[in-house]
Amino acid sequence: MKIIVDGTPIEAEAGESVLAAMLKANVHPTGGGCLCCGGDCPHCLATVDGVSYMRTCQVHVHPGQVVQRHHYGQVEPPMPQGNAGSLDVPTRHVFCDAVIIGGGESGQAALATAQAAGQTVMALDANQGQEAIGIYAGPMVVAKTATEMLQIHAKQDVIVATGAAEIQPVAPGNMLAGIYTTRAAEQLAQQGVQLGKVAVLGPVPKNVWHFPITGRIVRFEGEGAVSAVVVEQDGVETTHACDGVVVGLGFHPRNALARQGHDMAQVRTVGDAALASDIPPCPVSGVVCPCSGITVDDLQYTWDSGFRELELVKRSTLAGTGTCQGSCCIPHMRSFLADRGKELQAPFTARPVTKQLTVEEIAAGAHFHPQAETALHGEHIALGAQMERSGSWWRPWNYGNYEAEYWAVREAVSIMDVSTLGKMLLSGPDALEFLQMIYPTNVKTIKPGRSRYVLMLNDRGYVFDDGLIANEGNGVYALTFTSGGSSNSEMFLRDRAETFGMDIRLVNRTWGLSAINVTGPLAKAMLQKMGVSDLPNWLEHKHIDVAGIACHAYRLSFTGEWSVELHHAAQDSVALWRALLAAGEEFGIRPHGLETLRTLRLEKGHIIVGPDTGFDGTARRIHHNWAVNMKKPYDFVGKAAIIRTNKTELDKELVGMTIPDYTPIEGDIAFVDGQYAGVVTSSAWSPVLKKAVMLVMLQYIDGVLPTEVTLSGHTATRVDLPFYDKESARARA
Amino acid sequence: MNEFQERKVKLKWHEPKKNYDVIIIGGGGHGLAAAYYLATRHGITNVAVIERKYIGGGNSGRNTTIIRADYGIPEAMAFYKRSVDLYYQLEQETDRWMMFKPKGMLRLMHSEANMQSAIKRAHTNTVFGSPTDILSAAEVSKMVPEIDMTGGGKYPVVGGFLHHAGATARHDRVNWGLAEGANKHGVHIHQRTAVTDLIMSADGSKINGVRTDKGDMYADQVLCAVGGHVTSIGNMAGLRLPIRTHPLQAFVTNHYERKFEPIVASLLLHFYISQTARGEMLMGAHVDRQPAYNYRAGYDFIQHCAHHAMTILPFLRKMRVLRQWTGLCDMSPDASPVMGLTPVEGLHITTGWGTWGFKAIPASGESVAETIATGKQAELIKPFGLDRFAKDRTMGDLGSTGTH
Amino acid sequence: MPAHNHIEFTRLIATRIATTAAAADKLHAPAGSVMIRTAIDETLIFPPVPDISVDDDYAIIIEDGSYASAWLDIDFALRWLPYNCAWEMPTVRPAFAQGMIADIATKLYFEQERVLMIVPAPYAAEMAAHLAHGGHA
Incomplete structure (x- = not known):
């Protein structure tokens, strides 16, 4: 089959990774750096089929696959096109006893144990394309497969068996091509990539043409790709000419998931993921963080500038904030800081997302708020x-x-x-007592067959809803609330009934x-x-x-x-x-x-x-004292606050104002002699009165409520409410 | 190195002393700014900033770095406008690059009622000195061609408003610039020093210093500038603060190769997005409903934020999510901050920073420093005192915080 | 993910009873009707049983059309629900379960061959669209 790399078709074989196909065609995805083939490093990243920052070592080839190497900031790319027709990624919820993350030796052992114990198990193997993304409260494990997202709810165990990543070499020339970890060399050889004759430091990879070397790596040499490696042993430097270098420098656990779940009793880490990290020797020179291009010299500069906490070093250099999220640099940074500060600092916080997802994969299973x-x-x-x-x-x-x-x-x-409108029905032995505690009106005086407009106050004495109480007789009351307030008010009523210990029956009939x-x-x-x-x-x-x-x-x-x-x-x-x-x-x-x-x-x-009452609408500010009965013998909700706030000077009032020939917008600001005097909360042109009418939350200025204000250059005059049909003869007709 | 590596700031560390004129609890943006303005505006330099972890490690290093002044009440607009003005001059004043970048903030509107509220807010902001323009749908589309104007067929974009003062800065660099600026004048900063108790006068009416795991330190003036655990410090002084702490989350993608300006937000869909200097797309939404003190990230948040953002900006679909993180927001009942004097003599607070703390750092620092230096509540923050709750002078501003 | 664009919700007329937990525990639905306990203090019986006796003088008993419902074929339901419910399905039959689906408070009544999906009537259109779309709505 053929895949397209930077516009050029190259040969690829079914089953191999994009990385292997590219290396066989002599194209290095990023130009260099030690390849790990474990999804841990950033050296094989490319855009694959439109998704950028893909780890090509983890992606299998398919015919017609389009690979573009990253070209940062060179030419502004074309505007991305909308995806109006694109299908959303599905999310499936799985309930099981145990989830085992990792298909390696320790993961397989954990799986056998769990199955022997009769648990229902969900096993995730990254090599099978099942990547665990994060461990969230629950615990809930989020994972990605080739076709869908999984949210796995494990009742008993979450076993983290994610293994360990190999430590990258830090030395001058470490961004050259032709450097591999032990496991990478083995895997690439297995996929038929010709590595040439490589120098091997540490464990020997299988089936690779090689010669062993020993000592500390001083530098890698070569133009674009490694042609020699210089090692030092007992004070003697030796240069080994080679086609590549394979390094086995130890391991650090892939424990980001384990750390996310560290305070959850159900989460356990097993195998290499549970081991302490190998700490490499303090790096002397070379690139420490390939994602952000930070060298040992940069770390030294930062140390000398007073940045000594690992977190501050990370933030000031941006080392560890790139695509690999610290997998390459953390062991070396810890080693460097331990050398300078005489203290081994803990690695920085593990944060989801430990494997990269696209935004649409993350969004899987989300939806808009439904509209009724x-x-x-x-x-x-x-x-x-x-x-x-x-x-x-x-x-x-x-x-x-x-x-x-x-x-x-x-x-x-x-x-x-x-x-x-919110609509509820209330009864129960304590129905009347309850209403007396909730509403500021004297509910006892609402006779059967009568109804009354009522305010609802919160504990601060602020109006948060209004509505109606209708006495149905026989101790039954029909209540109404504003359209937006019904579910909130239901919660409020039920919560208070419980708090007051009141025996009531309540049905919310809004939907019916x-x-x-x-x-x-x-x-x-x-x-x-x-x-x-x-x-x-x-x-x-x-x-x-x-x-x-x-x-x-x-x-x-x-x-x-x-x-x-x-x-x-x-x-x-x-x-x-x-x-x-x-x-x-x-x-x-x-x-x-x-x-x-x-x-x-x-x-x-x-x-x-809401619009007219604002956040702090007390009954007196909105001229609704008539709706609050302070004499009734109940400590209704908000009463204590009203007693307290009524002692303070009144600072503003909701008043009616008019302008003969101009309608200000709602929200317009009122001024008196250039001084702020309030805000228009409601405003409209009155067709029947042929002038603009408005409600203004008007400030007292030096103890006086202004009678005239300026609104966008127009004079508004305070008038008594209502504007229309003052005697309400029409409404009562 | 990379072009964003900090190359100028130098931080100095000192051994703790026994006596200071002022002790500031909390080495985040607000604490450091108070120290900076005490030193640079009032010549008060015998100051210690005490930080439990590392400087700028709390919310001032976890926020989405947005600076704006388009608030809903006159007192807040004046305050945040001052903060934006101070931000504009901070880079120059400290001679440090904070990646401050004015880019405007565009809020998208999806309905008639939405548009009416936009007109209202744009007008109010313009009147109070933060020019804000109403944009037609065509103007919105021209400004940010990435926007799907049909809103995924469900939330059509009918227009918007552009708040010109909208800007972003690199949060860490703001913190470090302030730390270094204070440091230079002799202010001590003690990292990894945890306050374990307050040292109070016998009758509890006055504060005399703080007890820490590195020893006792004394001062007549103590500022509590902590985030997340402010109520614990309040309790040590016998103060019950009207604060609840909620987690707030954000996430960032890998770098987007085109320039993306301005900051884009939709109140109806609860998300906001901006591009970092490195080109990453940074997104956030509202606070978690449940109060909590832990930094555990929730999946529900990131799912919905991602879904809403990609509906309006389809190019995000194929972007890779790099990481997700959490901050702790101290929410006051009226969604406005609480600053300045307390009933305890010598104890000052700056809290209630909800989701609007970063943009307020300079103005809060300046005003709180003035209050400490003069012993009188600074004019700009008179409306934001703790006493407002008892006096029925709350500063309700929930509508413009974008957090609920 | 499976999708279904032939689901039509119809208003579910039921007897809705708000009463004490003790009285609700003692309720018996006549043969041929379905009774579900939707809350500690609320019970829904359909088709309606207007003359049901409740051992509580203050019980509110109303005929109610707050919900809309649709029958789902059991095979479709068992394929679809795992993609839409962050809660576990009951395995016994008959069974009643409730929780959020696509942010809509949904009640499910499982029989051997079918499942009755019950949603607040004002959200029936959203749920139908959600079913038709196969996930997101």
């Missing part, structure tokens, strides 16, 4: 709605005509899907109950025409049928117009929505989205918890 759809999602799409991510929900932003939607509410009738708000001056007439005669009065709630569908109807208003909120089983939602649209046709009905709602509620001065 209400039962009416299809209806909105069919009506041409522009959908918006609103917290975890898709919601209609508008149906293409904001103005028309607005006037439908103000002058005719409109509906809005408010199914996203849809809600449609029917609003506008003609809404009541429309519903009556639909045969609904028993509508609840203002702030009451009732179970009624609308279009034959059972609804829990709440009279309240966020839009400022007559409104009824119809809560109903989600499976009936489409039918109800269509029935309302059909019945409303003669009244000029049109659904509205969030964009319209934001203006409508702003005209009424209604806050949106």
Whole structure:
């Protein structure tokens, strides 16, 4: 077969590594350096089939494979093309008793023991393409195979049998081609690479044409490739001419995985990976860190500059931060620092990822946060709605005509899907006591059939949600929360119930109950025409049928117009929505989205918890003291904080402001005489009032709340809220 | 050598003395900066910095090196703008190369509501002196051609905003430059010296020094500038600090052969990415939800961060992940830092650095040094005192931290 | 990795009971219905049993459509689930298990030949897309 190296086809044999094929064609992947064939060094790296920094010793050839040697910074490469069609890498979860990492002798022994003990075992052998990436909490072992990623959850044992890497030679000329570790020489010879006649220092590799040498390596000589090696013994230097040099300088454990799992009881290291590292003699000269090009002289300079901790030496030279992540340099750096500092420092922290993965392999098994759809999602799409991510929900932003939607509410009738509201049902012997502790209002005074707007406070007295309490009678309460707040509020309620030791029953019905708000001056007439005669009065709630569908109807208003909120089983939602649209046709009905709602509620001065309340919205800052009953005999959540903070001077207030002819953006900054005076939290042009209306978190300046501020060069004037229908006659109608 | 090897900084080491004017606990960026500004701005040089491990080994050597000032509240914007300004002059002032590189920070927007919040934030930042421009989708694409503007078909990029002051610097070099700068004026730095207790007055109202595994050291002024374990030090002085510590993770790929600027972030997709001087692509996301003190990296984080980043920047798919690491973030309840005086006489703190500590190093150092030197809370950090929680003057800024 | 683009979720109408742990322990579903204990204080029975008696005066018993469900063929499920669940599947039948799949809180009811996958109804479309895509969604 042929593979393409730097644009030129070369011969390759099935089963051999890319490295072997390249060496046979007299192409060294990186130009030189001692090859290890163990995946430990950076000397055989190349881009293979578009993935850079591949260890070619670990990659088998296949026909048409494209190999490019690295050309740092020479020419700006072409812009990478998108991978829109590329398939994601799958991740498989495996549950077993034991995972054994390493297929060498100690790994095989561990496997036999585990199997004899009857454990279910997952064995990973890097030589079979199963690379362990890291050990994470669990313990969970992440591994990569040719086709997928594995997340292995081992219940009993994680056996690390990753063996040891061979120590690289450090001497002048050590970046020449033609230098091999013992194991590399053996493996390359086995794959048919002609190494020539090599000088062998240390153990003799099998089936390699060689002659032995002894002593300390002084330097390697040659142009591009080694032609001779100089060794020193007993003060005598000898030069040996050769085609290459094979070095056996000892081992240091491949223990990155072991160190990741060092504090987990299930993780054990066996075999060579568990051995202490051989410490080579202190290097005198030559390249210590090939990835970052750091020499012994560089280490000396760094030492002399005051950098003496291994970590600081690493950071100041960048030795150990390259592709091999310290595999080549750590033993030599430790030896160097021990020589200078008289102390053998521990190797630096092992961090995942010990074998390199691509970003898409790492991403395997990840996904985006899911987005929820209400039962009416299809209806909105069919009506041409522009959908918006609103917290975890898709919601209609508008149906293409904001103005028309607005006037439908103000002058005719409109509906809005408010199914996203949090909805819960509460009962239990302690239900009332519990609510008294949670909410700042006196819940006891909410009579059956009545409902009340409520704030939710945290322990600091800050508003974090708002909603409704409806008394259903018989000690049962229906609660609502904001769309974004439902799961958070459920956690809050359950947590507090447990903390207070309260005996309650709670069901979160948000997913099962849809809600449609029917609003506008003609809404009541429309519903009556639909045969609904028993509508609840203002702030009451009732179970009624609308279009034959059972609804829990709440009279309240966020839009400022007559409104009824119809809560109903989600499976009936489409039918109800269509029935309302059909019945409303003669009244000029049109659904509205969030964009319209934001203006409508702003005209009424209604806050949106979050944007208008900010992080530190206390009831008094947002003018909601009426919603907090300090006299009721309960230490409700936030009460202690309110008592404390009410003693401090009020520093800012949420107020209404208007500008006749200019609409500032939300977030615009208010100034008084050039001094910061607050921020616009909500802002809109009011079509009905024909001026801009806004909520401003306004600062007291020298104890006085300004009556006028400047917003982007325009004067805004403080007015009383609400802007529209001050007596709320329209809402209560 | 390589072009990024530190070749200028020289560090000096001393034997601990018994008495100092000021002791700084924590040899990270904040502690070293306080020492640097004490020495260079106030002539206070009888100072010891005490470090349990090695200098810059905590969060100031583990962060994603982003410098920016696009925060959400006026007090924070003023503070971070000062920090960015000090960063701009720090290289020159110390005559050390910190690889400071202004490159702008581009935040991507994926929806109408997203875009509205971008307009709001860009406006606010511009008003407070950090020019920030709104960009159309076409301008975003032109600036960073690598971006898949369809957002993988799911998160289309509809526009963005460019915060011009956005920059990166090499974190280690900032730490070393400050250490050397302080060192030169006589400041002692003691590595591998662990504080085991605080030496308090009999009634506990005043601090007199620190107890360490290398002996006791005395000073009338002590600054606690530790990261990760600040509550432990607080406890030694009887101070309960409103801090929770969460791990934060980051990872880096091998080098990308094209120049990639500016810093790119998506709040909706929770990731940010920049290119290091060496060309590596550096990515981070939000803090782990569960508070913890260990540095163990989680797989879930890296999976999701990688997934989100490669969705917007498909070229990342085939990039190789080099390594992943963790820092410990001290989160305050309002996502703003806590600096300056404490109820204990002589004890100062700088904490609550969450995920925004690196960019604040110079301004925090400068202001805390001024507070120590004058005994009065420096003007710039008056809003950020510990007393704000009791006084209901919190500095809520969760929206602009990008950590949740 | 296997993918499946023919899965249609339909709303699961069930009787949902919130009661004390003790009362929930004593619940018996009539023959032909499936009862799953989704939480210490919550039980789901389908098809609905509106007149079920619960030994708790305060029990909340409602007919509920919060979830949507789809039957998966057991062979497909056993091939697909290991690629999508970081939790172990039960081996006995019938069995109930629940956990996150693609960030969606999912309940699985295993029978001999099939598995009922139950998800919050608002996330049914996301889960169907996830199944069709074979993994990522």
